[in-house]
Amino acid sequence: MKVLVINCGSSSIKYQLLEMDNETALAKGLLERIGIPGSRLKHKKGADKYEINRDVANHKEGLNLIISTLIDEKMGVIRDTSEIDAVGHRVVHGGELFASSVRITDRVIKEIEANAFLAPLHNPPNIQGIKATMELLPGVPQVAVFDTAFHQSMDSKAYLYAIPYEYYEKYKIRRYGFHGTSHRYVAARTAVILKKPLEELKIITVHIGNGASIAAVKHGKSIDTSMGFTPLEGLIMGTRSGDIDPAIVPFLQEQEGLSPKEITEILNKKSGVLGLTRGQYSDMREIEDGAIAGDPICKLAHDIYEYRIAKYIGAYAAAMNGVDAISFTAGVGENSPYLRKNVVTKYLGYLGITLDEKENDCKACEKIISTHDSTVKVLIVPTNEELVIARDTKEIVEKNLNELKLW
Ligand SMILES: Nc1ncnc2c1ncn2[C@@H]1O[C@H](COP(=O)(O)OP(=O)(O)O)[C@@H](O)[C@H]1O
Numbered sequence: 001m002k003v004l005v006i007n008c009g010s011s012s013i014k015y016q017l018l019e020m021d022n023e024t025a026l027a028k029g030l031l032e033r034i035g036i037p038g039s040r041l042k043h044k045k046g047a048d049k050y051e052i053n054r055d056v057a058n059h060k061e062g063l064n065l066i067i068s069t070l071i072d073e074k075m076g077v078i079r080d081t082s083e084i085d086a087v088g089h090r091v092v093h094g095g096e097l098f099a100s101s102v103r104i105t106d107r108v109i110k111e112i113e114a115n116a117f118l119a120p121l122h123n124p125p126n127i128q129g130i131k132a133t134m135e136l137l138p139g140v141p142q143v144a145v146f147d148t149a150f151h152q153s154m155d156s157k158a159y160l161y162a163i164p165y166e167y168y169e170k171y172k173i174r175r176y177g178f179h180g181t182s183h184r185y186v187a188a189r190t191a192v193i194l195k196k197p198l199e200e201l202k203i204i205t206v207h208i209g210n211g212a213s214i215a216a217v218k219h220g221k222s223i224d225t226s227m228g229f230t231p232l233e234g235l236i237m238g239t240r241s242g243d244i245d246p247a248i249v250p251f252l253q254e255q256e257g258l259s260p261k262e263i264t265e266i267l268n269k270k271s272g273v274l275g276l277t278r279g280q281y282s283d284m285r286e287i288e289d290g291a292i293a294g295d296p297i298c299k300l301a302h303d304i305y306e307y308r309i310a311k312y313i314g315a316y317a318a319a320m321n322g323v324d325a326i327s328f329t330a331g332v333g334e335n336s337p338y339l340r341k342n343v344v345t346k347y348l349g350y351l352g353i354t355l356d357e358k359e360n361d362c363k364a365c366e367k368i369i370s371t372h373d374s375t376v377k378v379l380i381v382p383t384n385e386e387l388v389i390a391r392d393t394k395e396i397v398e399k400n401l402n403e404l405k406l407w
């Protein structure tokens with residue numbers, strides 16, 4: 001079975017075509033700058049890399065370009081679209097309704113649309129992607145895999161905010177948590193690497209990419225996570241503030257004459273390490289290089305970034321009344337020995353953790369990086385959200401097919 005995985009952002013589409021018989025990616029790519037002059041498609045087929053520079057006005061045009069690339073004689077990996085058996089979509093916000101992945105129907109689309117007000121940056125492009133794919137690949141089954149689903153296991157003591165209860169009832173204001181597909185995958189892999197049942201482990205998964213979140217995964221279930229009502233809460237990110245005193249919002253609005261939209265934009269796009277470095281860098285590689293070279297602004301930004309991660313790890317060790325393993329993942333977590341070393345050696349010694357610095361000196365490896373006698377294990381686990389989406393898609397589509405056969 002071949003599954004096409006689609007992740008539609010506001011101005012980008014990430015995709016992967018997977019052969020599920022052996023779970024390998026046949027082709028993958030990224031289309032950027034949709035609706036902005038200078039659109040660019042980067043496509044990979046095995047080790048071969050291609051780049052197409054052509055303006056793309058909207059998501060439908062973008063998906064059309066991606067599909068034509070997949071069936072192209074030179075760049076493609078399939079003869080025609082009939083080889084695509086199913087499509088799996090990343091959908092960021094599933095609200096309280098979706099605790100697992102679902103086959104997309106008109107009703108499901110309506111529900112995702114109804115949740116769009118909870119994730120105005122993420123859900124509308126996800127819906128556009130689903131609708132465009134349905135038009136371009138009519139009759140091909142489609143599945144939605146939600147970032148929020150894995151965290152639906154949280155208890156009300158973890159997901160409720162201490163604001164008047166009526167706002168939860170009226171607007172569903174609560175912690176949802178995101179990156180659930182990644183936290184789920186990384187926790188499961190951690191158990192496999194440690195050769196222990198997931199149901200017996202207390203794992204802290206540290207997903208730090210451009211967006212960043214931490215989850216406390218107790219016995220296979222998410223019991224708490226740092227992102228909240230939106231993907232803005234929690235850790236410091238590339239351009240997002242993470243936790244701040246909520247009183248700063250109206251204060252700044254009044255002082256600077258900002259609208260709700262403008263302050264939201266500042267907290268999402270101009271804050272995080274970008275804000276801390278006076279608008280210079282949002283990429284952790286640049287900040288890390290600067291910090292190592294002795295630039296005081298980069299050093300401070302890095303210190304604040306790692307300190308926040310360490311505080312959350314401490315909080316989640318408390319929330320689970322212990323921790324067996326801490327797994328680093330995503331762009332920064334997988335690729336930065338410097339970040340992992342600083343977090344672990346500066347702040348986590350009290351947990352009985354010792355880092356094996358030789359093992360830690362590794363990029364995108366899947367391994368244990370703590371010493372043999374470390375009481376808590378520390379790991380690097382490269383995430384694979386696309387594979388989880390494809391697996392869920394395959395499972396749901398096959399289940400439906402089997403059910404159909406019964407009739
Ligand atoms: N070698 C590295 N050292 C530090 N940070 C890195 C390294 N490689 C990638 N990154 C960081 O990873 C980020 C991208 O992570 P990723 O998980 O792909 O993010 P997203 O999915 O949110 O776009 C980049 O912005 C960069 O800061």
Ligand SMILES: CC(=O)OP(=O)(O)O
Nearest residue numbers: 178179210211212231
């Ligand atoms: C939900 C979220 O923050 O996603 P990303 O890290 O892809 O921005």
Ligand SMILES: [Mg+2]
Nearest residue numbers: 209210211330
């Ligand atoms: Mg990501």
